[in-house]
Structures are given as structure tokens and as C-alpha cells.
Amino acid sequence: MSLRRFVDEHDGTRRGLILANRSQPEQLRSMLAGVFAEQPVSVDDAAVEGVAEDTVLLVDESGEVLAESPLDAVSSSLLFTNSDAFVTGSTGLEETNLPAVIRGLEGVNFRLRGYPQSHKEKLLLIAVSRHIERAAWQRDAGTHRASFQRLSRIVDEQGTYRVYQKLGESDVETHVYGVDDRGTDWADELGVTVHAGDTEDYRDSWFVVHRPPEPSDPATPDPYALLAVQDETGLWDGFFTTDPDEALPVDDYVRREL
Secondary structure, three states: OOOHHHHHOOOOEOEEEEEEOOOOOHHHHHHHHHHOOOOOEEEEEEOOOOOOOOEEEEEOOOOOEEEEEEHHHHHHHHHOOOHHHHHOOOOOHHHOOOOHHHHOOOOEOEEEEOOOOOOOOOHHHHHHHHHHHHHHHHHOOOEEEEEEEEOOHHHHOHHHHHHHHHHHHOOOEEEEEEEOOOOOOOHHHHOOEEEEOOOHHHHHEEEEEEEOOOOOOOOOOOOEEEEEEEOOOOEEEEEEEOOHHHHHHHHHHHHHHO
């Protein structure tokens, strides 16, 4: 049993993005289409009555509109940035803002190439990871678990260190997972609990899971979970979700097995 089981058993959905009433250059449509070229997410350009210029619509397989976001918001969060913005901390936790149409891609099964095969494909999941981290920090409660493959990444990546410093200072119970490749003297300084190992789940998984406190009323927020696993070729298969029936079993497995 491993985390890959959750990915293999996930029944993914299909979504579409429509760039409505575009006035911006064709290059932006091409860039958006390029992000999802290998994913079960179609990208189309259309004139849509009653919708503002340069709006991105998220639709399901029947064409029903599920969410909308300004093209500028999608561009700034996904098209005109790169992973370095998160690694170096030039995009801070407070500035992280994932547009509704990107949040609405939860449930889709993604297959993404990692570095060095691609510099951009993993950016989607990096942005979602930071969104979950921000949600945990803002809620200031519950449990947060995240894996890094190599624990040294937490201190090597300035942006990541700052994020987990904030989480460690909060009332969120924060756990980090990975291979201990350089010691963990920094853990007490950050205020996080370290779980080190060298099994497949530690080496080749990418999860970011926030579990809110056990519900005491209907207003308790949903959990968040991102989970991806890497194969021997460097390809990542995964999904993200706010469905408690999908997110909480991942959290239970990590808590119990790692």
C-alpha cells in the first residue's frame, strides 16, 4: 500500500476553459492553451454575450459555467510567473491568490513533467500548494502536512522556508515529510514536526494537506488536499481536491503510515 493507490483510484473529471471576448493578443490564448495542452482541460476562444472582455470561464463537460476570473488574474498567477517566484519568496504567502477558474480545476487528473523536462508544467501544482499553505495559515487552526522529497529543500528554498516559518508560528499543527539528506536542526527554529524516511512515499510523493479542526458546526471549512506521485521518468500524476471523502483519507494515511 502506498500513496500511489489514491492517485490510481481517483476518478478524474474533465473541464474546459473559455477565453471570452478576448481583446488581448493571441499570444495570451496560446500561452493558456500551452499550460493545459497535455491535460484533460480544453481551452477555447469565444464571443460570449453578457460577459466582460477578457474573462476566463471554467465549464464542465455539458458547457455549464462553474466559475469565472479576469484574464489578468490568470495571467499574473500562472502565465507570467515561474516556479522561481515561489522558491525565492518574491511571491509571498500574503500575495498568493489563486483565481477561481484555477481553483475550480479540482478533481482533474493531471500528468505533469518535472524539471529538467519542463520548467513550466509543475507550476500549476506549485501554485495550488501555496494556495493550500495560505489557507492553513489564514485559518490558524487544524493540521497541515506537506512532503518535500528532500527535507533540505525547506531550508534551501528561501520562499518555502518563509512559508513554513509562518505556519510554524501559527496555531496550525505543521508536519513536514521527506528524506533526511542534511540533518534537521532547523525544525525547532521553524516550529514544525519532521517525519523522515526513505520509502517510496517519502522519496516520490508530493502532498500538501490541510485538515481543519474536527467539525463542531456546519460552518467548519472544507479540507484541502493536493497529492501527486512521481514515476521513474520524472512524470508526476496527481490531483487536488476539497472533497472530504477524498482529502481526509489521504491525511489519515499519511498520519498513520508516515
